[in-house]
Amino acid sequence: MSEKPLSFQGLFLKLHDYWSRQGCTIVQAYDVEVGAGTLSPMTVLRALGPKPWKVAYVQPSRRPADGRYGENPNRLHQHHQYQVILKPNPPNLQELYLGSLEAIGIDPMVHDLRFVEDDWENPTVGAWGLGWEVWCDGMEITQYTYFQQVGGLDVFPVAGELTYGLERLALYLQNKESVYELQYNDEFTYGDIFLANEQQFSAFELEVADVATFQRQFQDMERMVPEILNSRGRQGQSLVLPAYDHVLKASHLFNIMDARGAIAVAERQSYIGRIRDLCKLCAEAWTAQQGENA
Amino acid sequence: MPQLLLELFSEEIPARMQAQAARDLERMAREALSKEGFLPEALKTFAGPRRLTLVAEGLPPAQADRHEERKGPRVNAPEQAIEGFLRSTGLTREQLIERDGVYFAHLHKAGRPTPAIVAEIVEAIVRNFPWPKSMVSGTSRLRWVRPLKRILCVFDGEVVPFAIEGIESGDLTEGHRFMGSREPIRVRDFDQYQDGLARNFVVLDPEERKERIMDAARTLCFARNFELVEDEGLLDEVAGLAEWPTPVMGEMDPAFLDLPPEVIRTSMRVHQRYFAVRDPKTGFLVPHFVTVANIEATDGGATIAKGNAKVLTARLSDARYFWNEDLKVRLEDRLEKLKGVTFHAKLGTMYERVERITALAETLAPFVGADKDKTVLAARLAKADLVSGMVGEFPELQGIMGAYYADKEGLDPAVVAAIREHYRPQGPTDDVPTEPVAAAVALADKLDTLVSFFGIDEKPTGSKDPFALRRAALGVIRILLQSRTRLPLKTVASPDLLAFFADRLKVLLREQGQRHDLVDAVFALGDDDLVRIVSRVDHLDRFLGSEDGKNLLAGFKRAGNILKAEEKKGPLPSGEPVPMSNAPAEESALINMVGHVQLQVEKALTHEDFEGAMRELANLRAPVDAFFDKVLVNSEVPEERDNRLRLLVKVRDAMGRVADFSQVTG
Numbered sequence: 010m011s012e013k014p015l016s017f018q019g020l021f022l023k024l025h026d027y028w029s030r031q032g033c034t035i036v037q038a039y040d041v042e043v044g045a046g047t048l049s050p051m052t053v054l055r056a057l058g059p060k061p062w063k064v065a066y067v068q069p070s071r072r073p074a075d076g077r078y079g080e081n082p083n084r085l086h087q088h089h090q091y092q093v094i095l096k097p098n099p100p101n102l103q104e105l106y107l108g109s110l111e112a113i114g115i116d117p118m119v120h121d122l123r124f125v126e127d128d129w130e131n132p133t134v135g136a137w138g139l140g141w142e143v144w145c146d147g148m149e150i151t152q153y154t155y156f157q158q159v160g161g162l163d164v165f166p167v168a169g170e171l172t173y174g175l176e177r178l179a180l181y182l183q184n185k186e187s188v189y190e191l192q193y194n195d196e197f198t199y200g201d202i203f204l205a206n207e208q209q210f211s212a213f214e215l216e217v218a219d220v221a222t223f224q225r226q227f228q229d230m231e232r233m234v235p236e237i238l239n240s241r242g243r244q245g246q247s248l249v250l251p252a253y254d255h256v257l258k259a260s261h262l263f264n265i266m267d268a269r270g271a272i273a274v275a276e277r278q279s280y281i282g283r284i285r286d287l288c289k290l291c292a293e294a295w296t297a298q299q300g301e302n303a
Numbered sequence: 304m305p306q307l308l309l310e311l312f313s314e315e316i317p318a319r320m321q322a323q324a325a326r327d328l329e330r331m332a333r334e335a336l337s338k339e340g341f342l343p344e345a346l347k348t349f350a351g352p353r354r355l356t357l358v359a360e361g362l363p364p365a366q367a368d369r370h371e372e373r374k375g376p377r378v379n380a381p382e383q384a385i386e387g388f389l390r391s392t393g394l395t396r397e398q399l400i401e402r403d404g405v406y407f408a409h410l411h412k413a414g415r416p417t418p419a420i421v422a423e424i425v426e427a428i429v430r431n432f433p434w435p436k437s438m439v440s441g442t443s444r445l446r447w448v449r450p451l452k453r454i455l456c457v458f459d460g461e462v463v464p465f466a467i468e469g470i471e472s473g474d475l476t477e478g479h480r481f482m483g484s485r486e487p488i489r490v491r492d493f494d495q496y497q498d499g500l501a502r503n504f505v506v507l508d509p510e511e512r513k514e515r516i517m518d519a520a521r522t523l524c525f526a527r528n529f530e531l532v533e534d535e536g537l538l539d540e541v542a543g544l545a546e547w548p549t550p551v552m553g554e555m556d557p558a559f560l561d562l563p564p565e566v567i568r569t570s571m572r573v574h575q576r577y578f579a580v581r582d583p584k585t586g587f588l589v590p591h592f593v594t595v596a597n598i599e600a601t602d603g604g605a606t607i608a609k610g611n612a613k614v615l616t617a618r619l620s621d622a623r624y625f626w627n628e629d630l631k632v633r634l635e636d637r638l639e640k641l642k643g644v645t646f647h648a649k650l651g652t653m654y655e656r657v658e659r660i661t662a663l664a665e666t667l668a669p670f671v672g673a674d675k676d677k678t679v680l681a682a683r684l685a686k687a688d689l690v691s692g693m694v695g696e697f698p699e700l701q702g703i704m705g706a707y708y709a710d711k712e713g714l715d716p717a718v719v720a721a722i723r724e725h726y727r728p729q730g731p732t733d734d735v736p737t738e739p740v741a742a743a744v745a746l747a748d749k750l751d752t753l754v755s756f757f758g759i760d761e762k763p764t765g766s767k768d769p770f771a772l773r774r775a776a777l778g779v780i781r782i783l784l785q786s787r788t789r790l791p792l793k794t795v796a797s798p799d800l801l802a803f804f805a806d807r808l809k810v811l812l813r814e815q816g817q818r819h820d821l822v823d824a825v826f827a828l829g830d831d832d833l834v835r836i837v838s839r840v841d842h843l844d845r846f847l848g849s850e851d852g853k854n855l856l857a858g859f860k861r862a863g864n865i866l867k868a869e870e871k872k873g874p875l876p877s878g879e880p881v882p883m884s885n886a887p888a889e890e891s892a893l894i895n896m897v898g899h900v901q902l903q904v905e906k907a908l909t910h911e912d913f914e915g916a917m918r919e920l921a922n923l924r925a926p927v928d929a930f931f932d933k934v935l936v937n938s939e940v941p942e943e944r945d946n947r948l949r950l951l952v953k954v955r956d957a958m959g960r961v962a963d964f965s966q967v968t969g
Contacts, residue, residue, distance in 0.1 A: 046863075083617070097440075097441040097442045097895070098440055098441050100441060100452070101439070103314055107480075116601075117480075117481040117598070118481055118482075118600060118601045119600050119601055119602055119606050119607075120600075120606060120607065120610065121594075121596040121597055121598060121600070121607045121610075121611075122597070123544060123545070123597060124314070124315035125544065126315075126317035126318065126319070128436065138438070138450075139436060139448075139449065141315060141435075141436040144608065144611065145615040146607050146609075146610025146614070147577075147594060147610060147611035147614075147615070148610065148613075148614045154449070155438055155439075155440050155449075157438055157439070163444075165439065166441060166442045167438075167439055167440045167441055167442075169440075181610070181613075203737060242304050249308050250338075
């Protein structure tokens with residue numbers, strides 16, 4: 010590690026710099042609430058279809074059930090994922106990935122880097138792939154996956170996905186115990202910027218959110234997705250992108266209801282299945298638009 | 304003779320799949336080679352984190368020529384048939400050979416060069432490799448466990464040229480990802496290969512990696528007067544995670560040592576793949592751990608030790624949170640939550656299962672000699688920890704955590720032990736619970752599983768036993784035998800399940816070296832008391848090992864054969880044999896003896912004195928031998944014949960009270 014560790018901001022800027030040099034398009038975070046960087050249409054939809062795609066972005070990811078009122082050093086209602094998608098995955102993706110770690114100051118001759126089996130799946134979007142958790146000195150810092158299916162459809166050419174947990178990486182690089190102590194940049198700590206968010210959203214998502222309203226909204230989203238998909242744009246196309254936004258909204262509403270403890274164990278699977286069905290509709294419509302999928 | 308070296312170099316292969324992959328590679332290569340007529344002098348395979356390797360010694364440079372005679376149609380067969388045969392053999396009619404009116408083709412197959420065959424074999428292996436899970440990557444359709452990067456294939460010092468989905472074979476491999484030259488290594492044979500890898504920080508042989516880990520880890524511990532807590536399963540796994548395994552010792556906050564040692568060890572093993580470390584004098588854990596890194600770090604491992612310690616602290620903090628939270632709720636108060644846990648879709652909730660187990664345990668308690676109240680309490684609470692936070696995190700601590708919580712509640716030690724032990728025995732080498740309350744609950748747990756799944760017709764078939772019913776049955780058998788519990792299984796088991804127990808007992812006795820025909824001979828009697836069955840088998844074995852036993856068995860068989868032959872002609876005469884005035888002395892002697900023996904055998908059997916029963920049977924040996932020696936059963940006088948047949952039936956029946964000797968093969 011260099012003398013002065015990277016700030017939180019320095020960390021993702023370094024990754025931006027590195028991945029843009031590898032030919033990735035850098036886009037901004039998606040502006041609908043998502044639970045993970047994967048769920049952004051920049052990943053879920055773009056992974057499907059025959060077209061090549063290289064992208065990197067920071068995605069604030071909301072996990073209402075993980076909110077701890079800003080009182081837990083590393084559990085957050087919202088954390089940040091650094092997401093990279095390379096489709097088709099280049100044959101040297103592992104080397105490129107390891108290069109990114111060196112770029113942020115992780116020396117592979119000092120730190121123990123490992124690829125430990127982890128088969129990733131996300132049932133709400135009908136996606137799975139094979140890959141690893143990447144460990145640095147025993148800590149999981151990245152989820153590395155070769156997508157095999159998304160929305161229940163085969164992904165071919167295969168997309169490689171790298172998801173870095175930015176807070177975890179920063180805690181490690183800066184050798185801090187609490188995310189709130191992280192230097193965001195030279196001027197602010199992570200706490201200066203995000204503590205108020207954690208406090209307020211935790212209270213809202215765990216105590217205040219009105220379940221009945223959210224349930225209604227969920228049903229609205231569920232109804233709207235097929236309606237939007239069946240509408241046509243001026244070029245005669247199905248409106249997949251707006252439809253998918255509504256899938257994401259449904260997913261987030263579900264997450265909040267879950268955090269409020271309003272989802273019974275028996276209902277859980279059924280909710281997840283409903284979201285997956287909506288996602289599948291979008292995946293199919295998207296693939297049809299992209300031309301033949303493998 | 305030439306050597307074949309093959310390496311399939313890929314991205315990281317899951318540790319749990321490596322050993323099987325090495326076996327599969329060996330099997331597939333052997334089968335394919337032998338199909339082509341090759342018998343390598345030696346064939347060995349190795350699996351590691353990034354490679355599968357095969358070396359075969361003593362293959363010829365080319366396949367031997369092969370001659371084959373193929374039978375064709377008859378000489379007078381229709382023209383079409385003969386032409387078809389000529390086409391398939393590539394011969395002309397003049398080249399066919401005629402024998403007994405049939406055409407034969409003599410085919411000469413020239414042997415092909417070995418490399419050409421190797422290329423085909425490798426391609427077939429790669430395309431059909433039985434990975435438990437495989438994937439495609441990039442734009443290639445080739446399925447492999449993770450992306451396949453290189454194929455090294457050298458025969459007799461030369462590259463065997465071929466390509467699979469764009470991957471060309473070559474003579475290059477790679478060493479450690481970070482240490483060594485980080486350049487491809489060219490190799491021409493196995494020695495160069497293994498050396499080249501070793502010089503570039505890769506230990507090829509998994510056994511050597513394990514030794515390396517154990518040696519270094521023990522040394523690290525020894526230097527500080529500690530002792531490594533050895534763990535075979537963990538060792539196998541970490542040996543599959545590093546090509547240059549390098550143990551590093553780290554420290555943890557001693558405050559965590561107040562957690563149960565099982566929790567610390569499980570957290571270390573499951574989450575982090577660390578070995579625990581203990582004080583050899585006290586046996587207690589010390590605040591250290593050993594992690595196995597994949598590099599010799601330039602700072603001597605200080606950063607690695609520190610980083611891993613930090614992660615462990617976070618993990619143990621979570622564990623402590625669960626421990627503290629779990630202690631706030633009594634086991635009894637957790638039962639309600641079991642209503643929300645499905646045991647099996649057709650078998651209801653875990654709560655219902657607990658009710659069944661409790662009722663069963665209460666029934667079983669007197670058979671095992673267990674206190675009824677303690678048994679019922681232990682059975683009721685045995686599954687309560689399934690809904691605790693800690694067991695949610697570490698399912699393998701089921702039972703163990705329940706026992707800790709029960710102990711903290713001040714419950715009776717027998718109840719605590721029963722909660723902890725009731726899953727046992729978990730495998731053929733695991734101990735069985737011996738304390739009566741624990742044995743009763745363990746029996747109830749397993750019998751409920753067996754009765755329930757047999758009830759919904761979910762029986763094991765072939766290699767499929769998804770609910771581990773064989774293990775459960777074996778567990779019941781071992782507990783009953785060890786505690787010498789006299790349980791008539793028919794009171795709990797259906798005929799199906801009883802037959803299943805019989806099968807399992809046979810397997811167990813066979814593994815202990817008992818002849819399975821003797822087991823069959825005893826089972827044929829329809830007994831359902833395992834203790835009695837095993838005792839009878841033991842005595843039967845001893846009896847048949849004696850001279851008397853062997854000869855009596857021969858006599859029995861002879862009687863059996865005669866009776867069988869007679870039965871074919873018509874029903875055997877019924878009734879008792881009677882002393883006939885002009886009967887030979889041997890006949891009368893046997894009639895007397897068998898009557899006497901029958902009475903004595905019955906008497907002995909009521910006391911389960913199998914030794915005595917066998918001793919009585921032994922008295923039959925001399926008169927039976929003498930009878931067959933001197934008396935002709937098939938007398939021309941029908942009354943004599945009938946009487947002698949009655950006598951043989953009586954001998955057979957008397958012996959049949961002890962075992963079904965017709966099942967004995969020896």
